[in-house]
């Protein structure tokens with residue numbers, strides 16, 4: 328297999344003055360053209376993971392406390408600011424969770440896209456504007472010529488997110504970080520935006536980290552899946568491995584809470600309990616307090632074990648079948 | 658935009674009428690008789706009566722008011738009871754002086770206050786922020802008259818760099834005019850700079866946390882561009898409002914500083930007029946200031962709409 332585009336090892340993020348990691352020891356690799364979906368409940372550290380790769384953590388109070396993230400072989404986490412700035416918006420770009428507030432209200436959307444093109448391609452203002460127009464057209468904004476000079480407040484949420492996508496893809500990034508790009512939008516628009524992102528990705532061949540808590544989106548978009556719980560990756564595998572053979576009790580819980588088609592109205596089967604607060608995170612497995620399989624061994628942080636090629640799980644009880652057999656026979 | 662300004666001007670008319678009524682009647686409620694002030698030692702009842710007739714002070718109040726306002730509309734604000742000069746001439750003489758002082762003070766305030774606010778917001782919580790706040794707080798707490806006197810003593814008397822007083826009209830000798838006004842403008846400006854700095858800082862703090870500033874960084878823009886283009890554009894919106902309102906205040910509020918530096922502006926005119934019960938002049942000044950205030954308000958709203966595209970197409 329080719330060299331990874333992005334190789335993250337042991338990434339940890341912390342609030343200054345505290346000792347608990349909001350993102351703890353996160354590791355994964357991503358190859359060119361691949362889509363990795365990161366799933367997990369609200370607050371589990373998905374956005375912080377993406378923001379630390381971009382060097383955009385709100386610091387203070389947040390800061391990366393450990394790990395490395397090799398992008399094209401260079402560590403994003405140690406990179407001097409000017410080198411990072413040269414990569415941002417060019418080789419890697421991000422789409423944010425909040426389409427309503429992520430565009431500058433005082434600047435025309437065409438200028439906001441063109442600015443990024445000019446910054447990284449060093450082209451004339453006119454060429455940058457032409458590129459902005461082309462991007463608006465590509466993301467399916469109707470009457471793009473007239474939208475170039477629109478302000479964000481003239482556009483709906485869906486249109487703004489399209490503008491964000493146009494901006495992110497304007498310089499053909501090798502890596503696109505998309506943080507719940509459709510969560511804030513209504514369902515029909517969601518489907519359109521996802522289809523659009525898939526098309527554009529297919530055209531440009533860029534890799535994507537797609538953050539979501541919608542398993543339907545995962546099934547549709549992902550090559551690989553990282554399941555996060557309370558700041559850790561608890562399971563990692565291909566989309567087939569995660570959907571057909573989930574190993575971690577949390578992943579299994581997530582899968583059973585996923586509404587099957589035609590059953591949308593049914594109430595979600597949720598996992599009982601809540602994610603522990605960062606301040607009162609238990610030592611050892613962070614899922615133990617909600618886990619039906621937890622026992623004394625869970626007081627220690629579980630190692631990632633490989634259960635199949637590329638399929639890794641952080642749980643002492645895996646494989647669960649063996650554990651259940653033992654308990655039944657005991 | 659033009660129709661916006663037109664509408665605002667129409668709405669301003671009742672405001673100005675109301676102000677004129679207040680000015681006129683409050684003045685009449687004040688104790689003291691202008692005629693006595695005018696006649697000086699001479700308390701001859703016939704002369705007093707003659708003066709009352711002459712200035713139509715025997716008419717019913719509402720008649721006096723309508724006379725005054727009617728004349729005002731034609732540009733006649735009456736004559737000074739004391740110097741017999743037309744009030745309008747007095748105002749036209751003094752207004753440019755105070756105007757120049759206010760503009761210079763404002764420029765100084767903006768040049769110091771806005772960058773200081775930006776820098777301290779950007780370096781929030783560091784010693785730079787701390788230092789800027791301490792300086793600003795001292796700027797706010799030091800009374801203008803004290804600072805003015807200290808500056809005269811240091812800069813004029815001891816160092817001899819700038820004249821302590823002596824007004825030079827701008828049209829006669831611009832350079833000398835600016836030199837003579839520099840100290841008073843600085844005294845007025847530093848106090849405002851502190852106010853502006855704090856407004857800029859708090860506006861900037863909010864904006865620097867915003868999602869669109871994060872987007873600007875995600876595009877790979879330099880910190881300078883992120884701050885000066887993406888953040889400042891938005892932070893300036895409320896700050897510009899403050900600046901225009903400060904200007905209105907400056908026109909009215911330079912009284913004390915003008916006294917200290919013996920600048921023959923509005924301030925001196927007001928003080929002289931009040932002490933001499935020179936009704937016509939006081940009324941003219943207050944009316945003029947009120948109108949300036951109203952105009953500044955309109956200007957400030959207009960600028961707000963220019964800077965804030967969300968407002969401008971409504």
Ligand SMILES: Nc1ncnc2c1ncn2[C@@H]1O[C@H](COP(=O)(O)OP(=O)(O)OP(=O)(O)O)[C@@H](O)[C@H]1O
Pocket residue numbers: 342349367368369370371372373374375376385388389424540605
């Ligand atoms: N600026 C911050 N200061 C302090 N804590 C923060 C900050 N940003 C995030 N956190 C905390 O870090 C944790 C992870 O946040 P993150 O935004 O990564 O969650 P997420 O997985 O993206 O959730 P969501 O699905 O709601 O977007 C949360 O518990 C959150 O409260």
Ligand SMILES: [Mg+2]
Pocket residue numbers: 373374375424506
């Ligand atoms: Mg998030």
